[in-house]
Amino acid sequence: MLRLGPLAAAGRLLPAGPRFGPPRPSGGRVSLSRSRPPGPVGDRGLLARQVRAAAGSAGGGRSPVLKTPKGTRDHPPAHAALRDRLLAAVVTCFKRHGAAAIDTPVLELRETLMGKYGEDTKLIYELQDQGGELLALRYDLTVPFARYLAMNKITNMKRYHVAKVYRRDNPATTRGRYREFYQCDFDIAGQFDPMIPDAECLKIVHEILSDLQLGDFIIKVNDRRILNGVFAVCGIPENKFITTCSTVDKLDKMPWEEVRSEMVGEKGLSPEAVDHIGEYVQLHGGLDLIEQLLQDPKLSQNKLAKEGLGDMKLLFEYLTLFGITGKISFDLSLARGLDYYTGVIFEAVLLQPENDHVEEPVSVGSVAGGGRYDGLVGMFDPKGRKVPCVGVSIGIERIFSILEQRVEASEEKIRTTETQxxxxxxxxxxxxxxxxxxxxxxxxxxxxxxxxxxxxxxxxxxxxxxxxxxxxxxxxxxxxxxxxxxxxxxxxxxxxxxxxxxxxxxxxxxxxxxx
Amino acid sequence: MLRLGPLAAAGRLLPAGPRFGPPRPSGGRVSLSRSRPPGPVGDRGLLARQVRAAAGSAGGGRSPVLKTPKGTRDHPPAHAALRDRLLAAVVTCFKRHGAAAIDTPVLELRETLMGKYGEDTKLIYELQDQGGELLALRYDLTVPFARYLAMNKITNMKRYHVAKVYRRDNPATTRGRYREFYQCDFDIAGQFDPMIPDAECLKIVHEILSDLQLGDFIIKVNDRRILNGVFAVCGIPENKFITTCSTVDKLDKMPWEEVRSEMVGEKGLSPEAVDHIGEYVQLHGGLDLIEQLLQDPKLSQNKLAKEGLGDMKLLFEYLTLFGITGKISFDLSLARGLDYYTGVIFEAVLLQPENDHVEEPVSVGSVAGGGRYDGLVGMFDPKGRKVPCVGVSIGIERIFSILEQRVEASEEKIRTTETQxxxxxxxxxxxxxxxxxxxxxxxxxxxxxxxxxxxxxxxxxxxxxxxxxxxxxxxxxxxxxxxxxxxxxxxxxxxxxxxxxxxxxxxxxxxxxxx
CATH class of the missing domain: 3.40.50.800 (Anticodon-binding domain)
Known part of the structure; x- marks a missing residue:
């Protein structure tokens, strides 16, 4: 099932041509002789003086600062060509699963975005009040999708959306983390029989990561209901579920001891409850673990956990039919940062992002993630009518960072034009x-x-x-x-x-x- | 040369299916039975209450406002599918002419955009100062391109860029004028023999408008040097060239009398000078008019005008070789709003935007425009080094409005998915x-x-x-x-x-x- 290998993604290879890497001139490079001076209007005219004066006043008399905003970057032709092919591969998969495209504005009303992202709300870019509505840049494609469904009273839809989102995050550009970046989302909205759409989302992640030949990967799966059930049986008060969840989410970046001390110290949970949680969230496995937890004397008594585990079992049955359980790990430490998830959650990580040719391998972490959010559309509906949703987001920038470094290391040349x-x-x-x-x-x-x-x-x-x-x-x-x-x-x-x-x-x- | 007719652009037609028009549900519409209630976490849980409280505090306790920001819109699947095909047709043409793609951030430093758009600077969206750099949303793709060239010291390049730009303009959505809209730009940067790249830009406009079968069109051409020469020989002081230019630019929307009175009243020009300008700017024609003006006793004495007219003659020779002079009009009333043009300018307008099937025809005005801007890159270069540029921007939103209305009127159905x-x-x-x-x-x-x-x-x-x-x-x-x-x-x-x-x-x- 290798539809797009890294070389295919990089386009036809050239015996010679512009290097992939720092931007270089492209196009008619051989005819540089100055055959005529530039037109005098732009040269010595009033316009140039006026514009320089204006630029000077804005920049405080300095010569203009030549840079893109922090955490953003230009894509020169070789990047743009590689990324176009990467996006096309992802979109091909989304279309294979019957999704229709939609587009929503980059700008949203501020109030549309408020109260959806928990602690991350502070990372939203807000526009200056220039009269009129108060606006912000979208933080993801999921909240705009929910707003779109509620606004148009759509109760079921399978859509994809490939577009840029904005986060005032601490950029880590070597790891492919930017303040402006593409998201590639596939979501299924509607009331359906359990776990069928959820299983399809995981199949999609599996197809895309296999097609792109990024190396070995694993897709971690969990369910917010199971997590909340664990918190409940461990004696965490309900009003601390969300904050406990955010701390558990850090388990992929820090060891249990640190997570534990944050829970006890910062979050003020009892050490006994936290140790109890620790026993659960360090578990991972497959169907066997699900069966084991279904027999767990405490957890099996918790309604939420039982529902979650029952659905997890069903999900594994469907994933078995899809033949992809080999890459799936039921992992109780997976929590996902965003507030709006209500059921199944998942996250794909590369196991061997290192490339033989690359001396300093890119550490990219998660390359896809998603889950079920049955409450989000209802938040926008005046009558609170719900539209259950499940979706997946492909972390295209991180994948791009890997491909970028791989191409650079191999000294492949990428054609940036198609001239015959x-x-x-x-x-x-x-x-x-x-x-x-x-x-x-x-x-x-x-x-x-x-x-x-x-x-x-x-x-x-x-x-x-x-x-x-x-x-x-x-x-x-x-x-x-x-x-x-x-x-x-x-x-x-x-x-x-x-x-x-x-x-x-x-x-x-x-x-x-x-x- | 009909590569994309309106029907082809609209995709395969359906005997039945979702109507083009207001957004409607799409996807698995037949299985709506409520087979299970949504998960309780999102339903009655703490999260939902917290989020509602947050949304309430942002929205002042009202139920959430369900809308996109003023002057922006969602694109439901039928729109998105039609627009994707339209953009693909434009990109195909750009690639046919050997352009490479680049991408730049939607966000730019404010100072990058300041002093480039004259009176329109007030239409730039600025971001709130949240600490760090002062940012704005890009107003067009031309200034970011110039910034990109200067920043990377690129002295020649042929690139295209298809992306959204932002203007706090008065939206006129029925005429396809939005505050967020796509621009499709093709530009040639570099020092070349005169008028060859300029002629190619006009050929591109001709190809795209012919391919899309939008009806009859005309491409008006002028040169800023000719206009400035006219102003000079009519006795307009040099420091009033730009403001005079903006007023002349209104000639496509208001009669000469009104333009005249704005010049005399608001702009304070002498009635004699203005009447003299009036004699020139109402002229339009072809090679014959160029020859006539080259013989004009006053104009032929003006260095700028003479250069401009000489180049215009050369341009017409190349356009004759391309076989497209039938659609070209040398029109002295064409001025173009933006400050940064320095030479050839052009603008394509549809002559018969009306469609037989449509009761209220869309009035769309200009569907493409561009020109030469030899001074812009130099404004960004610390040493003022120039890179002459010429480019064209296709007004894709206006074209989309026409196709949209045409599809609606014909009651064609558009497939929004490709499922086999x-x-x-x-x-x-x-x-x-x-x-x-x-x-x-x-x-x-x-x-x-x-x-x-x-x-x-x-x-x-x-x-x-x-x-x-x-x-x-x-x-x-x-x-x-x-x-x-x-x-x-x-x-x-x-x-x-x-x-x-x-x-x-x-x-x-x-x-x-x-x-």
Missing amino acids: VLVASAQKKLLEERLKLISELWNAGIKAEVLYKKNPKLLNQLQYCEDTGIPLVAIVGEQELKDGVVKLRVVATREEVNVRRESLVEEIRMRTSRP | VLVASAQKKLLEERLKLISELWNAGIKAEVLYKKNPKLLNQLQYCEDTGIPLVAIVGEQELKDGVVKLRVVATREEVNVRRESLVEEIRMRTSRP
Whole structure:
């Protein structure tokens, strides 16, 4: 089931061309001669002075600061091409599971986002009050989806959404954590028989991580109801469930002793209760563990835990039918940070993010996560009508960081354009002929470029093809024009053939169609 | 050269299914029976109460306001599908011309955007000062591109960028004017022989508008140097060039008399100078007009105007080679609002946006625009080093408004998913078999769905296919399982054939591949 390997994702490889890595110029690099000065209006005119003055007043007289905001980055062509292919692979999987796309604004009313993210609410970017509504940037795609469902009174829907979200988090860019980043979400809303949509979400994570060949991974699964049942039987008061949950969630980053002391110290829980919790949350396994807990004298008496365990058993049955239980771990330490989950929760982590070629491996942690949130839509409905939902979010930026480093380490070259042919000339004074020919090619749907020079040297034109990976050159010359042919040169082999002008489009198509 | 007609853009048509128009539920609409209550954690638990309290305090105790921010909108699946195809058509053209993709953050430092948009600077969305850098939402893709070039010291590049931009403008949503909207930009940066890249930008506009079959259109072309030359020979002081330019720009929306009185009244220009300008800016034509103005006793003495007219003549020569002068009008009233243009400017308008089927035609105005901005990159460079640029922006939202209304009027149905087959059962107790089969199909790359019910009725499963446009149903039953076959039903014709299980994937592929 290997639909997109890392090399396929990186596009066709080039024998030479722009390196993946720090941004470098791309496009007609060979014709840099200053053939004319820039127009005087922008040069010495009033506009330039006015604009400089304005920029100066904003920047306090300093020369302009050239950077992107903290925690954000530009994507140069090689990045953008790799990421487009990665996103396309994820979307292909979402479509394979019958999801429709929606889009919602990056801006939401502030009150839409408030009270949905617990402690993380402080990480929301707010817009300045410029008159009118108070706005904020979306923090995830889940709350806007719930708002969308409630606003349009939609009671069932299977949708995907690939878009940027914003968090004023402490960026850790080497680990792929940014303040602006893509989320790729797939969600199923509606009242259905238990665990069927939940199982499909896990199948999707499994498909995507397998397809991308990121190395071995495990998908941890738990249920908020089981966690809450554990807290209850351990004697935690109900009003401390959420805060206890956030602390348990740190178990993937710190050892139990530290989590324990935070619970006892900061959160003020009794040491006995906490030790009791410790016995549970360090458990992980499969169907056997579920059976064991269903027999647990205390837990089996708790209604929530029993429901959660029953559903977990059903989920494992479906995952067995899907043939993916080998990568699933029922893990009682998994808690997930966000407040809105109400049932099954899950998180995928890579087990071997290290790449042989990479000296300092990227540590990426979780690469996908999600769960069931049956209460969120009801929060937006004036009458509190519920729409149960379950969904998954693919951590595309972290995956991208891995692929990025892998490509860099392997010194692969990524083509950033898809140009099939460069229209060139061997002699001078043929610009008009080049423009006429390229126009014919464009009109026939051929991807074609021409150097923006009146009399480029043939060598420079060929070098441009080498640099940018263009496979063919269509050369016009006096003799070819007389004969009604175009000389077609294959860049890689230097083979040259004369092609009748009326057959050129077909010949280019034939020679550039993928095998 | 009709690569994407409006029907092709709207995707495959459906005999039945969700209407294009106001958002409606989509996806498994047939299995709505409440088979279980939502989980109690979200239902009566602490979380729900906490969250309600928080939402209440943000919203002043009212029930939550269910809306998107002013001037923004959600895109339900039918919109999103149509828009994805529209964007894909534009990107295809950009790639045909050899452009590479880049991406830049939605957030920019405020000082990056200040002093670039003249009077429109007030329309920039600013973020609240939450500590750290002062930020704003990008107003267009051009200034971030210039910032990107300067920051990375790139001196030549051909790039496209499709992304959302933000303007605190007065929204006119019926005319496709929003506060959040997509821009599709193609730009060529670098020092080249004159007018070759500029001509390619116009060719791109011509290709896209022709491909989309939006009806007849005209591309108005002018040059800021010609306009400034006109202002100079009419006796306008240099420090009033920009403000005069903004007023001339209104000529497409108001008659000359009103523009004249704004110039004399608000802008304080002399009536004689203004009347003199009036003689020029009401001119439009082709090569003949260029020749006429080159002979104009005053204008031909002005250095800027002469340069501009010389380049305009050259541009028309190249456009003749491209065969597109029929749609080009040299129009001296075209001024373009933005400050940063320094040379050629252009704007495409639809001549017949009305559609026969539509009672109230959408008035959309300009659907593409652009021009040369040789000074912008230099504003970001600490040493003021220039990188001449020319680019075009496609007004995708306005085009989308037209297509949207056209689809609505024609009552076409748009498929919002690509599902090839629904895995169904005719008898009860076959959920496990359905899940096993669909898992096989997904693993083979088939787009497949299953209803999330243990025992759905066959009729409901068939109805789901009718509603959502799924062409095939794979039916498992006791007998089929025994025989090692699957019954494949063609929804449109009701034809049913038994297919051996091992041939099913191939059979589905064959029956759903486009002709």
